[in-house]
Amino acid sequence: MAILKTKVGRRSFLKTSALAGGGLMISFSWLASCKSGKDEKKVSEMPDEWFELNGYLKIGNNGVVTIMSPNPEIGQNVKTSMPMIVAEELDVDWETVIVEQAPLDTKLFTRQLAGGSQSIRQGWNSLRMAGATARDVLRQAAAKKWNVPKEEITTSKSVLEHKGKKLGYGEVAAEAASMTVPEEIELKSKGDFSIVGTPRVNVDGKKIVTGKPLYGLDIQKEGMLYAMMEHAPAFGMKLKSFDAAEAKAMPGIKDVFSMKSYPDDYERQWSDVAAFSEFVVVVGNSTWEVLSAKKKLKVEWEKGSELESTADHLAKLDNIPDSVVNVARKDGDPEKVFQNAAKVIERTYTAPFLSHNTLEPMNFFADVTADKAEFIGPIQTPEFMEKSASARLGLPLEKIDIQMTRMGGGFGRRLYGHFLIEAGVISQKMKAPVKLVYTREDDMTFGTYRPAYRADYKAALDENNNLIAFHVKAGGIPESPLFANRFPAGAVDNYLAESWTLESNISVGAFRAPRSNFIAGVEQAFIDEVAEAAGKDPIDFRLELMEKAKNAPVGKDNDYDAERYAGVLRLVREKSKWGSEEKGVHRGVSAYFCHDSYVANVVDLEMKNNEPVIKKVYCAVDCGIVVNPIAATNLVEGGTVDGIGHAMYSAMTFKDGKPDQKNFDTYRLIRHSEAPKDVEVHFVKSDIDPTGLGEPPFPPVIGALANALYKASGKRTYSQPFMAKSFQLG
Amino acid sequence: MAVFKLKINGKSREVDVDPFTPLLWVLRDHVGLVGTKFGCGIAQCGACTVHVDGKAVRSCQMPVQLIGEGEVTTIEGLSEEGDHPVQKAWLEQDVPQCGYCQAGQIMSATALLKENPNPTDEEIETAMSGNICRCGTYTRIKRAIKSAAQNQNA
Numbered sequence: 001m002a003i004l005k006t007k008v009g010r011r012s013f014l015k016t017s018a019l020a021g022g023g024l025m026i027s028f029s030w031l032a033s034c035k036s037g038k039d040e041k042k043v044s045e046m047p048d049e050w051f052e053l054n055g056y057l058k059i060g061n062n063g064v065v066t067i068m069s070p071n072p073e074i075g076q077n078v079k080t081s082m083p084m085i086v087a088e089e090l091d092v093d094w095e096t097v098i099v100e101q102a103p104l105d106t107k108l109f110t111r112q113l114a115g116g117s118q119s120i121r122q123g124w125n126s127l128r129m130a131g132a133t134a135r136d137v138l139r140q141a142a143a144k145k146w147n148v149p150k151e152e153i154t155t156s157k158s159v160l161e162h163k164g165k166k167l168g169y170g171e172v173a174a175e176a177a178s179m180t181v182p183e184e185i186e187l188k189s190k191g192d193f194s195i196v197g198t199p200r201v202n203v204d205g206k207k208i209v210t211g212k213p214l215y216g217l218d219i220q221k222e223g224m225l226y227a228m229m230e231h232a233p234a235f236g237m238k239l240k241s242f243d244a245a246e247a248k249a250m251p252g253i254k255d256v257f258s259m260k261s262y263p264d265d266y267e268r269q270w271s272d273v274a275a276f277s278e279f280v281v282v283v284g285n286s287t288w289e290v291l292s293a294k295k296k297l298k299v300e301w302e303k304g305s306e307l308e309s310t311a312d313h314l315a316k317l318d319n320i321p322d323s324v325v326n327v328a329r330k331d332g333d334p335e336k337v338f339q340n341a342a343k344v345i346e347r348t349y350t351a352p353f354l355s356h357n358t359l360e361p362m363n364f365f366a367d368v369t370a371d372k373a374e375f376i377g378p379i380q381t382p383e384f385m386e387k388s389a390s391a392r393l394g395l396p397l398e399k400i401d402i403q404m405t406r407m408g409g410g411f412g413r414r415l416y417g418h419f420l421i422e423a424g425v426i427s428q429k430m431k432a433p434v435k436l437v438y439t440r441e442d443d444m445t446f447g448t449y450r451p452a453y454r455a456d457y458k459a460a461l462d463e464n465n466n467l468i469a470f471h472v473k474a475g476g477i478p479e480s481p482l483f484a485n486r487f488p489a490g491a492v493d494n495y496l497a498e499s500w501t502l503e504s505n506i507s508v509g510a511f512r513a514p515r516s517n518f519i520a521g522v523e524q525a526f527i528d529e530v531a532e533a534a535g536k537d538p539i540d541f542r543l544e545l546m547e548k549a550k551n552a553p554v555g556k557d558n559d560y561d562a563e564r565y566a567g568v569l570r571l572v573r574e575k576s577k578w579g580s581e582e583k584g585v586h587r588g589v590s591a592y593f594c595h596d597s598y599v600a601n602v603v604d605l606e607m608k609n610n611e612p613v614i615k616k617v618y619c620a621v622d623c624g625i626v627v628n629p630i631a632a633t634n635l636v637e638g639g640t641v642d643g644i645g646h647a648m649y650s651a652m653t654f655k656d657g658k659p660d661q662k663n664f665d666t667y668r669l670i671r672h673s674e675a676p677k678d679v680e681v682h683f684v685k686s687d688i689d690p691t692g693l694g695e696p697p698f699p700p701v702i703g704a705l706a707n708a709l710y711k712a713s714g715k716r717t718y719s720q721p722f723m724a725k726s727f728q729l730g
Numbered sequence: 731m732a733v734f735k736l737k738i739n740g741k742s743r744e745v746d747v748d749p750f751t752p753l754l755w756v757l758r759d760h761v762g763l764v765g766t767k768f769g770c771g772i773a774q775c776g777a778c779t780v781h782v783d784g785k786a787v788r789s790c791q792m793p794v795q796l797i798g799e800g801e802v803t804t805i806e807g808l809s810e811e812g813d814h815p816v817q818k819a820w821l822e823q824d825v826p827q828c829g830y831c832q833a834g835q836i837m838s839a840t841a842l843l844k845e846n847p848n849p850t851d852e853e854i855e856t857a858m859s860g861n862i863c864r865c866g867t868y869t870r871i872k873r874a875i876k877s878a879a880q881n882q883n884a
Contacts (some may be wrong), residue, residue, distance in 0.1 A: 115859075202824055205826060209826070209833075210765070211763070215830060217767070220762065288759070292750075359828070359830045359864050408767070408829070408831075409865065410828075442771065464788060599879060634824060634825075634870060638866035642864070670866070673859045
């Protein structure tokens with residue numbers, strides 16, 4: 001049984017109570033009744049009064065409970081899973097819970113950001129505390145009413161009970177709102193969980209399948225104008241001049257002008273990544289009118305810096321100067337061991353830039369007036385963009401309001417909120433509410449792409465086929481994918497990890513499982529080759545190394561738990577019945593650790609008409625406690641398909657700074673007929689606090705896929721995308 | 731600009747727009763039905779799928795002047811209460827992740843089941859290949875379509 005000091009939470013709660021008009025006590029507030037979600041559950045009536053017990057939740061006089069979901073929802077299910085954690089400690093009947101997207105409130109909520117698979121990990125304690133402290137004040141209120149000790153009062157599904165007497169939460173909510181929050185709070189035993197660990201369908205599911213407005217692109221406001229922009233057609237180009245006459249004369253057009261989103265003297269923070277900052281903007285009455293006028297723009301662009309091409313990148317990747325290479329980790333004496341080894345295996349792997357391609361293109365609504373700015377839209381980093389908007393628009397931070405919408409995908413793209421700033425600048429100039437919308441072409445050619453990567457691997461075996469030295473040298477344009485302290489670091493006596501980067505003016509950023517999305521797949525493909533050279537079963541070979549990392553680890557900074565790593569491999573071996581596959585089925589295995597979680601995969605392939613068909617993928621996952629199994633399984637299935645899709649088909653290439661791919665006719669995303677026919681997901685049973693899940697299922701499957709492709713074709717693939725006929729990097 | 735009388739979800743709607751305006755933007759900007767999504771604008775992703783006379787159509791490539799007497803059905807008009815067998819199956823299987831492509835997926839799936847009430851796995855995969863899901867919910871979409879087919883035929 002865990003006991004948490006409520007100190008941190010209490011300080012935050014006091015701020016809420018101050019807002020709600022209380023002093024040291026948490027007082028109730030009368031809030032406008034919220035009808036969202038009314039039709040989705042057995043909540044038949046909204047309460048007459050709401051009592052806010054803390055910033056995370058309020059209880060109606062009829063027992064209906066509203067739980068705020070603090071973090072941005074990008075499809076990772078936090079809007080359902082995070083309130084489940086509050087509901088668990090509150091001991092509430094989930095069927096009476098309404099979920100609302102919380103406002104941006106950095107003083108009250110912990111890390112309102114979607115990124116790094118950290119929402120649940122970082123929110124776990126505060127979400128539990130919010131539920132537990134609310135339950136405590138409800139028990140205090142019932143104790144007072146019944147004149148019995150609080151400790152004797154039990155709760156279950158929104159009902160307080162003492163020796164046969166019962167009260168609903170709604171009946172004591174008013175009293176509870178005036179009770180003092182205790183100094184520390186006892187949390188439930190994990191074994192007593194009745195909501196966490198049980199499948200709960202998406203709280204927005206009904207709205208999604210009936211087409212209700214949920215996304216930034218769906219925002220419509222009185223007097224709202226539509227805006228689109230034209231950015232430089234190539235990285236390295238900038239605006240020279242433009243002729244707006246024809247575009248301005250088009251029907252429904254309000255204005256055409258050029259603007260700078262980030263002036264040269266603006267101090268950018270990390271979430272302000274944007275290759276282009278000067279645009280020509282078209283503003284009008286409807287999307288189609290603006291789109292039609294945009295086609296009439298005559299814009300001249302000029303070279304501002306290097307115009308890079310993929311062909312040049314390939315040449316550069318083949319000639320990495322020693323001067324840019326840094327040693328990230330060294331154990332033992334790898335150089336010497338390589339010289340005297342019985343066998344040395346050397347391989348090189350490459351992968352291209354990737355575009356995020358969230359299905360909902362970048363967009364944002366902004367209404368900027370002289371003294372305040374209102375923003376509504378899809379953003380993974382509202383906390384950060386609030387600061388950027390304040391600095392750029394010259395308004396105090398408290399006058400910036402950012403409302404989070406459900407996002408039509410994120411994958412890291414919406415960590416970089418330049419489109420919010422652009423919308424704000426346009427609204428400020430137009431003195432009107434504006435919705436900025438990117439076309440797919442704008443979106444794909446103005447990316448914060450996954451960098452292009454290369455990794456060179458070398459392994460040494462002794463005459464008994466033991467792995468005695470390992471060398472990885474990895475880098476990218478313009479970021480290295482290396483994690484020096486991850487497996488097999490710690491499992492090999494002589495180990496060298498080197499890293500390098502090459503500069504570029506092509507803008508890059510985090511892409512689902514940054515760096516891991518490349519290095520996992522190639523490392524796991526290489527280890528497969530080493531296992532084969534050693535004449536060992538690929539799972540046995542990995543388990544041997546993990547055994548060594550567990551019992552006699554080399555070095556002290558190894559960032560993984562070898563036992564949990566081995567655990568997912570054993571689980572996938574068991575579930576896939578490794579070693580007894582059907583005839584005609586070609587198998588590959590892999591395992592990887594990232595975002596504090598462990599995932600192992602077995603991919604089963606068949607060849608049909610000389611084309612690989614992925615029959616089944618087995619996934620074994622250790623992410624600690626699984627909060628919402630139905631959503632977690634969905635996330636693993638999806639991440640698996642997504643990983644396979646990008647490794648098989650996707651690439652972003654450039655000619656003289658111009659992206660070659662501008663829409664889905666040239667940029668390949670995996671389609672239904674190409675997806676695995678089945679994905680089977682197994683979770684390791686665990687009572688460890690939850691770890692990451694949005695990203696970990698993506699990287700490792702690429703290795704299992706590469707290894708299965710080898711079994712099927714007899715040929716190893718070293719360049720992604722695997723299925724590209726026209727393009728291979730390296 | 732020209733006035734068009736459209737039949738959308740069983741109701742008559744009048745819009746005054748450029749005749750080349752794609753149905754997608756008529757629905758979203760002028761009629762206020764935003765359930766139909768913009769994804770690519772070139773009929774490659776399927777997010778904008780609606781039915782015209784019961785057939786799946788990419789609304790981003792359908793100029794409003796070509797619709798004439800055609801009966802347009804959008805995700806909002808698929809059922810009164812969101813209880814079409816395909817919508818119910820989508821909820822049972824908890825298909826959506828981000829959810830953005832799902833209206834288009836559902837419209838493609840309902841058109842498929844109308845033509846072929848008992849599709850094989852391969853027929854589902856082929857028929858649904860015009861709808862992209864970046865979250866990768868394809869396996870669940872397939873399961874939901876099979877479950878809807880079963881319930882529909884029961």
